[in-house]
Amino acid sequence: MAYDSPGMFVQGRFSRRSFLKTTAAGVAASAATGLSFLRIAEAADGVRSIGLGVSEINEIQDKATKDLGFPVAGQAMGYGEMFGKMLNQNDQYEIAEGYYNDMRVMAPAKVWQPLDTKKLKDWDKVTNLTKTGKLTPESSEGQGDAPFKLMWCDADGNIVKGPSQYIIMCPAWHNADSMGYNPKATGRAIESWGELLNKDFKGKVALLNVPQIGVMDAALAIEALGLKKFVDKGNMTKPEIDFLIDYLIPLKKAGHFRAFWENFGQSVNLMVNGEVALESMWSPAVAAIQAEGVPCVYAFPKEGMRGWHGGLAISAKVKGKQLDQAYEYINWWLEGWPGAFVARQGYYHSVPDNAKKYLKPEEWDYWYMGKPAAMDLSDPFGTVIIKKGDVRSGGSYWNRYSKINVWNSIMQENDYLVKRWTEFLTA
Amino acid sequence: MTTIESYARVVDAAPRGLIGGAPAGVGGAAAAQRKYSREPGFPVPILIAPATLWLIVFLFLPLVSIFIFSFWKTTGHSMVPGFTLDNYRAFFVTEGFFDSHSNDFLTPSVFIRTLWTTFRFTFTVMVICLILAYPMAYFLSMQVEDFKWQLALFLLVMVPFWTSYLIRAVAWLPMLGRHGLINEFLLDMGLIEEPVSFFLYSEFSYTMALVQLYVVLAVGPIFFSLAKIDRNLLEAARDMGATPFQIFREIIFPLSLPGIAIGMIFIFVMLMGEFATAVVVYGGKTSTTGTVILSYYAIANYPFAAVNAFMLMLAMMIGVVIILRVVDIRKEL
Numbered sequence: 089m090a091y092d093s094p095g096m097f098v099q100g101r102f103s104r105r106s107f108l109k110t111t112a113a114g115v116a117a118s119a120a121t122g123l124s125f126l127r128i129a130e131a132a133d134g135v136r137s138i139g140l141g142v143s144e145i146n147e148i149q150d151k152a153t154k155d156l157g158f159p160v161a162g163q164a165m166g167y168g169e170m171f172g173k174m175l176n177q178n179d180q181y182e183i184a185e186g187y188y189n190d191m192r193v194m195a196p197a198k199v200w201q202p203l204d205t206k207k208l209k210d211w212d213k214v215t216n217l218t219k220t221g222k223l224t225p226e227s228s229e230g231q232g233d234a235p236f237k238l239m240w241c242d243a244d245g246n247i248v249k250g251p252s253q254y255i256i257m258c259p260a261w262h263n264a265d266s267m268g269y270n271p272k273a274t275g276r277a278i279e280s281w282g283e284l285l286n287k288d289f290k291g292k293v294a295l296l297n298v299p300q301i302g303v304m305d306a307a308l309a310i311e312a313l314g315l316k317k318f319v320d321k322g323n324m325t326k327p328e329i330d331f332l333i334d335y336l337i338p339l340k341k342a343g344h345f346r347a348f349w350e351n352f353g354q355s356v357n358l359m360v361n362g363e364v365a366l367e368s369m370w371s372p373a374v375a376a377i378q379a380e381g382v383p384c385v386y387a388f389p390k391e392g393m394r395g396w397h398g399g400l401a402i403s404a405k406v407k408g409k410q411l412d413q414a415y416e417y418i419n420w421w422l423e424g425w426p427g428a429f430v431a432r433q434g435y436y437h438s439v440p441d442n443a444k445k446y447l448k449p450e451e452w453d454y455w456y457m458g459k460p461a462a463m464d465l466s467d468p469f470g471t472v473i474i475k476k477g478d479v480r481s482g483g484s485y486w487n488r489y490s491k492i493n494v495w496n497s498i499m500q501e502n503d504y505l506v507k508r509w510t511e512f513l514t515a
Numbered sequence: 516m517t518t519i520e521s522y523a524r525v526v527d528a529a530p531r532g533l534i535g536g537a538p539a540g541v542g543g544a545a546a547a548q549r550k551y552s553r554e555p556g557f558p559v560p561i562l563i564a565p566a567t568l569w570l571i572v573f574l575f576l577p578l579v580s581i582f583i584f585s586f587w588k589t590t591g592h593s594m595v596p597g598f599t600l601d602n603y604r605a606f607f608v609t610e611g612f613f614d615s616h617s618n619d620f621l622t623p624s625v626f627i628r629t630l631w632t633t634f635r636f637t638f639t640v641m642v643i644c645l646i647l648a649y650p651m652a653y654f655l656s657m658q659v660e661d662f663k664w665q666l667a668l669f670l671l672v673m674v675p676f677w678t679s680y681l682i683r684a685v686a687w688l689p690m691l692g693r694h695g696l697i698n699e700f701l702l703d704m705g706l707i708e709e710p711v712s713f714f715l716y717s718e719f720s721y722t723m724a725l726v727q728l729y730v731v732l733a734v735g736p737i738f739f740s741l742a743k744i745d746r747n748l749l750e751a752a753r754d755m756g757a758t759p760f761q762i763f764r765e766i767i768f769p770l771s772l773p774g775i776a777i778g779m780i781f782i783f784v785m786l787m788g789e790f791a792t793a794v795v796v797y798g799g800k801t802s803t804t805g806t807v808i809l810s811y812y813a814i815a816n817y818p819f820a821a822v823n824a825f826m827l828m829l830a831m832m833i834g835v836v837i838i839l840r841v842v843d844i845r846k847e848l
Binding site for chain 1: 590591592593605625626628629632688689692693694695712715716794795798799800801802806807809810811812813814815816819
């Protein structure tokens with residue numbers, strides 16, 4: 089579901105024309121992945137890693153295999169598939185490249201083992217974003233499942249208030265989402281989440297059809313319009329959910345929403361085809377849309393963005409040599425090369441200085457410092473996606489992350505939320 | 516059964532058309548039965564063993580477990596064995612239902628409404644498919660005399676099925692969109708001034724795409740049952756002075772009923788479980804029981820997903836039974 093298709097773009101092959109080719113390549117690649125997974129399992133040597141296309145990229149696992157001297161195989165999956173496999177088949181992988189917003193499910197299920205931070209070489213260099221929730225002293229922690237609330241655990245894997253010697257997942261790549269818009273279609277700059285529900289854009293708005301996230305974008309909009317203040321948008325109460333859905337249903341009936349998208353490709357197509365002027369969006373979509381010749385800007389709303397954070401966890405089933413190898417792989421991640429790789433895609437690394445070692449100064453200045461690009465910049469696969477002079481919306485990494493409004497979360501009232509969201513869609 | 520029909524059943528069919536060579540009528544079946552008991556070879560139990568085993572392991576057991584899981588409890592990250600009716604209560608009863616102080620006094624739960632919406636779409640699409648498929652199948656089997664042409668045209672009808680399901684659904688986007696072919700055409704002709712948005716991401720596009728995706732499932736069986744009709748029957752009817760309409764009403768239509776029933780069952784079962792097309796061409800603006808199952812699977816509430824799956828299965832079974840009640844396939848075949 090969510091995030092599945094960034095993989096398609098991450099591979100640098102996204103275009104409508106190459107869709108078929110990508111599919112064919114995907115089939116071949118997954119067959120190859122299956123084989124290497126089998127080999128690692130049979131020999132009990134090396135690590136199998138599962139996750140989303142954001143971090144499971146052939147180039148990364150190939151480089152790891154070369155650097156580490158044991159086989160590393162990665163499998164990119166759709167969100168639902170990944171979630172199910174991580175939860176129910178932890179004998180099928182050594183490494184889970186997961187997300188903190190699933191931690192409320194994964195941690196109590198004890199499918200991952202506590203990681204000993206003493207075995208993580210660069211642990212001291214990991215920023216405070218995940219340790220205390222404050223990237224800079226002035227930062228706000230943000231509502232919802234901020235990683236620092238769900239990262240620390242005791243030696244048995246129970247979530248505790250940090251700091252502690254143990255963590256459930258080692259923080260690595262992360263980003264913040266907002267809305268993308270076509271400035272020609274909106275006729276003005278979009279600077280607030282409230283615009284998502286602005287009647288000016290009736291019939292030209294799309295939301296993400298993942299209830300847990302879609303509802304947060306809507307809540308951000310409702311707050312921005314001053315209609316209601318939510319105590320915690322990442323953990324709404326039933327009356328709050330009711331207020332929100334009851335507000336959205338008449339809007340939907342009036343035709344406010346053009347569509348609800350479920351994967352990256354859909355969000356790109358909606359804007360490329362001129363179906364929407366404004367939609368909730370993941371940042372790599374901007375480059376994909378611009379590549380089709382359609383103007384697109386990623387908004388930096390004044391209320392702050394919606395953050396999400398990924399990381400690496402080790403299955404509870406892993407022991408012996410493979411456990412050491414799993415730690416080596418995580419240490420290799422922290423050391424920076426993969427962080428630099430995904431930085432060219434717009435994702436941040438939990439040890440920025442380590443990523444910096446592998447980035448050109450111009451790349452560092454653009455992606456992390458928020459400065460105008462001093463030259464054309466390429467994505468990880470060599471396609472130019474940033475033109476000289478472009479500026480990343482929201483400024484520097486530290487500026488963006490001091491203003492995270494809310495983190496992707498699983499609410500306590502998740503069941504109720506899904507039920508009401510279904511009602512919203514059925515209305 | 517009319518006289519003409521009973522007469523027809525004893526006449527041995529002359530081979531004709533695509534499947535004319537197959538043994539037809541009561542005589543053929545009886546002959547086949549005699550063959551089983553007489554001829555040496557693999558005994559029947561061995562012949563049906565693989566299919567039975569397959570069905571038990573991959574169909575029967577999963578279905579039973581779905582039913583059992585639907586009574587289990589969820590812990591938020593997994594399900595634990597137990598027996599609770601809460602999942603079913605959540606499916607049927609909405610908050611405020613039968614509560615005289617509530618506005619939702621008689622509002623059925625969203626899951627029932629979703630199942631109803633799913634059924635409503637399914638039924639509409641079935642009717643449209645039948646209206647489109649029958650004439651197509653009729654033309655192919657009755658009007659096209661040459662076997663080669665029959666085969667060629669039939670394959671042509673099947674061609675869309677050679678491309679992936681998803682591509683066939685996605686292909687509607689450049690056709691129906693705000694800047695799609697139809698809108699561009701209408702704009703060029705000066706028939707409209709603004710692009711029409713209701714072509715895409717609407718009930719209209721959803722129904723249309725479903726019909727296009729599934730109509731072939733009806734054409735095939737109807738075509739086969741029409742092709743099987745013994746042409747001597749029609750001739751006999753004509754000789755006895757029947758009008759073309761009478762021939763259709765009393766011979767062709769009744770004899771094609773099994774094909775209609777099979778086609779409708781295919782479409783019904785496929786559509787009730789549908790979840791992907793709504794995302795692509797309806798922009799996710801509706802939910803089907805299929806999408807509800809997915810949503811609850813995605814949050815690891817497997818028991819509730821199982822309840823929905825079970826209710827869907829029940830609805831499908833009822834639907835199939837109703838179709839089979841209307842048409843007694845065994846009798847007709």
